[in-house]
Amino acid sequence: MEDLAPAPSAPGARRRARDLGIVIGRAATGPFDAITDVPGVRVGHTTVRRPPGVHSGVTAVVPDAVSPRTPLPAGVFTGNGHGKLIGTTQLAELGTLETPVLLTSTLSVFRVADALVGWMLERPGCERVQSLNPVVGECNDGFLSDIRARPVHEEHVRAALDAASDGPVAEGCVGAGTGTVALGFKAGIGTASRTADLAGRRFTTGVLVQANFGGTLRVLGRTVTPGSMGLEAGGPTPEGETGSCMIVVATDAPLDARQLTRVARRAVFALARSGAAYSHGSGDYAVAFSTRPGAGVPVADAELGPLFEAVLDGVEEAVLNSLLAARTTTGFNGRTAPALPADRLLSALTTGPFGPGGPGSGGTPRP
Template identity: 40%
Template structure:
């Protein structure tokens, strides 16, 4: 790895003129109360993790919309699927009821069951009294992308304990990006991809709010890659992943906000992630699982089963004020994908054996943007 690639920097730190105003951390943790944790498994760092011929490069990312609140407090939510070759649990209820309770976990395609088991275990332990005394059921959100090119995915290395470790490590503050958590083994536009995040702040009626994204980026082929409107991928065709004529990956986008929004508005917000990833060049390939979820931490209240109330009241943003919110989501997703790529590091290929999945070279990107007059 070159010295340039060792000193990984996020898109803005590299000087890319990203649009919009980010929050203090430029991360999903800029939304008050939202915590993020991760647990990474890498046999390149710990050889004892490898049990067969292929390396282990995977993990779990946890997003806690209500942090470690002592009571199970729902968040209002909406969900959108651009291309459905993937899994995101709990979405049937989100589409019907417009809310969910508990953590969001991101992992690999074959780790969904164990991650779901771990999230359920945590909910039963953390909310022990409500679950003991009432007929409640846990339906956490678990989403996945495929990491079998860099990881022994069929070795089923992700366990419920790893999911619990990711949840228990959740914290405010900067979010680890690139080769971390569920993003450890992911590939983006045939460069090393993974976990990325970004945020935008906006003012509505004199009040300050945040819209933010976290992505697990594992999508796209090299010729599609576009940065700030410049088709850089066509000029970065070296070190492509072998035997990859079509898109074989996916992307999960989680959007969070403290804006008071209805489930219908959040559903529409989730759709805007489509535009965010489209700015990077992907059309949403046939083999891709492009799954998006948006939630709001506003209008907090108990689970309907526990409230004992026949009525509930809430406030919501006027639809006429949604345009800047949509733009904040688009910009956050676009920048999150770039941060995932710029913060990633080289990883050896598992299949086909031999070779390296290279991290993107920021200097090459910057040079192409300069030539196009964008930097």
Template identity: 40%
Template sequence: MTLTTPSGKPRIRSLGVDLPGRPGPYNAITDVAGVSVGYTTLVSGDSVRTGVTAILPRPHETVAHPCAAGWYSLNGNGEMTGTTWLTESGALSLPVMITNTHAVGPCHRGVIDWVAENKPDGAHAWLLPVVAETWDGYLNDIYAPAVQPEHAKAAIEAAASGPVEEGSVGGGTGMNCYGFKGGSGTASRVVSYGPHEYAVGAFVQANFGSRQELTVNGNPVGAHLADDNPLEDWVVAQAGAGSVIVVLATDAPLLPGQCTALARRIPLGLTRTGTSGSHFSGDIFLAFSTANEGALTSGFSHGPGEFENLRFVPWGHMDSFYEAVVHAVEEAVLNALCANETMVGREGHRTPNLPRERLVELLRG
């Protein structure tokens, strides 16, 4: 299991924090076979601190093959496009993009352009991409047109399996979490089901929570780390505002409704890190299963009398998957916090990194 990111940034377990559950080899969403993550990170001048994250449910060559999927909103002060079609069809068949609040449109266009250029057989008559966002306007000039469709296309092209970079990368570049530098984080858990083993992976764009709420492995540490908190002294935003997007992946065979049930458990993992769910935080979640490839095609090619089949875990055996979601989400948030350094952005705004040495001392208590 990787204790650092590919660039050598520390992850939460490198601090000696022992979290529950059994992670996969990468302890990342990419422990689900076929899932890949790509970034475009945009940092320039004094005011551009943003980017794009692409999560591909399947490899590039089969990216248009549908996955069973579901979604859930804990608080709707945010955006995730394509959710009405997810509700209607229970299927996800395009790369999932995460960016900043005002860059949803360019990323939406970028997905359409990439599919039309690279996978025209997957374009058919229309495309309804899933693009989600959180707000990075404290560190980034969010009104500037920094993110363009080509950046979304580049993130898709860059998507790879294996270890995943975390912290201030991709869509998470300008994000803050619990008053510290936040952003992109990931983790996974392995679930045994009879003779089978399945991975449940979580990816978070963490931009939520107020400092006093922060909890690490059951220890309420936020009040002990209350100093050096310029974000919560900023009068434009309320403490806890920002938003969080979570994407879950699993290779367990699930129904779309079971994917929705996984997504509904995500807040339980977030709560373990301390948040109570701010009104000004858009908390929106997506879950998909890569099993049952070839089903849920929802195309025009089927003739009358044809059928598709789904194999799925019985509902009565879902509890271990719910537990995996809670534990993976908790660790993904903590990884996003740990794999970061202090950032200065627009108008000199500064967000400090999580003081890792002080955290270790508190946890040893």
């Protein structure tokens, strides 16, 4: 069966971090606590499921009106380059984004890039375009999905792009996160946003993660393992790590490409807060772009501190949201990745430190 991702308000939807009272950082969120809180940013998913062997898909982050004729300033940072982020070299060289940013499974990334090129060439204003730099990232979902089947095709890419919308963003086992696993638990797509005052002006920064990396989960500074939750671990062993994490950051602050590269660095750094191991086989990347490059006086470097903090907090929350939204999944070859149980997590956080790491250093959920 193949299906589009359900709306986040679907019956039985799992709770997000803030629904549980887990608040990361001091800054306020946007109305949806999602990357779509940044004006002019839309998200679309196509989820591809053919149980038991296929759990995959594609996710599209679509800035309005982006094209080779109207590129947006952008930056990219590679924490560990064991991955396939198509379009990296031109993005880094020119500091511009010409297309939506798409995320998918490792061996489907090339088909997705080709489909994105076809979709872009049909956009108004692209009739004479002869050069185009598609930006497509990936994570290896081979633990739960038959990755060699390369199940994501052009129609799935077009569906995600055409269905992209603002408002709430579906999380967990949807789109490019359908088959991903992180920190021993079933993971997927997660998102969050923050507002920040820079030199007396308020801007919104949103993040979206495709979480699929190894390490040991930390929540509010406390160690959380499948064992501490009464579960068996899911995902590849550290020796067989085939993970990655793709992060997309959008902001309406008028930043240039160099500043956006600095923002992208902080997004990758933020994974350490969640317990990322940055292993040999983990491709850890962030792409950051501004939707309003000409919106008033540029922000000085010395004023970027609140925005950097917003990105750090947003990525940490987005990773946790990806875990809390995901559901236990049994996939390829009978492998199972367990969901992070919200009730047990909340109970552990409110009753005291736990896990093999001993006492935690973080706070407690707010009532």
